[in-house]
Amino acid sequence: QVQLVESGGGLVQPGGSLRLSCAASGIILSMYTMAWYRQAPGNQRELVAAFNSGGSTSYADSVKGRFTISRDNAKNTVLLQMNSLNPEDTAVYYCNAVGIRWPDRQYWGQGTQVTVSS
Numbered sequence: 001q002v003q004l005v006e007s008g009g010g011l012v013q014p015g016g017s018l019r020l021s022c023a024a025s026g027i028i029l030s031m032y033t034m035a036w037y038r039q040a041p042g043n044q045r046e047l048v049a050a051f052n053s054g055g056s057t058s059y060a061d062s063v064k065g066r067f068t069i070s071r072d073n074a075k076n077t078v079l080l081q082m083n084s085l086n087p088e089d090t091a092v093y094y095c096n097a098v099g100i101r102w103p104d105r106q107y108w109g110q111g112t113q114v115t116v117s118s
Contacts, residue, residue, distance in 0.1 A: 002026035002107050004095045009112030012085055016116070020080040022095030022109060029071065033098045034078045036069060038091035038114075045094070049080060062088070085116045 008020040020036070035050040049069040050058045057069050068081040078095065092111040099105035 002097075004097060004107055004109035006093065006095050006109045006112040009093060009114045011115045011117065013118055014086050014116055016085050017081070017083045018085065018114060020082065020093055020112060020114075022078040022080075024076050024078065024095075024097065027097060027107070029073075029076060029078070031100055033100060034069075034071070035096045035098070036078075036080045037094045037096055038089075039094070039111075040091040043091075048093070051078060082114070085114075087116045090114060090116050 003025045005023045006020060007023070008018060010018065012018050033050060033052050036048045037045050038048050039045040046060065048060050048063055049067055051069045051071060059067060066082065066084045070079045070081070071077065072079060080093070082089065092113050094111045095109035097107045
């Protein structure tokens with residue numbers, strides 16, 4: 001069974017930081033492109049950051065310089081460090097995995113809420 005379980009969301013003040021974790025089971029991370037998406041009410045789900053097995057990363061323009069995607073091999077997790085948060089970052093954040101050899105194999109976590117508010 002494939003599972004992606006997000007954690008680390010919560011309420012934070014503007015300018016604060018959060019670290020999201022995506023614990024993966026049932027897949028080998030090196031065979032998947034991992035990414036974080038987010039969706040705010042009334043908005044489309046958007047790509048925030050992506051991490052490839054080769055180590056390259058990409059970010060949405062809105063989060064460049066503030067967010068960092070990484071992995072913890074020992075824990076089989078993908079991380080998203082979020083700094084300098086602002087209210088526009090408020091959304092449900094989802095972990096995503098897409099197979100490299102079989103891109104039709106795509107999995108989603110259930111999401112974790114991030115709220116940035118005073």
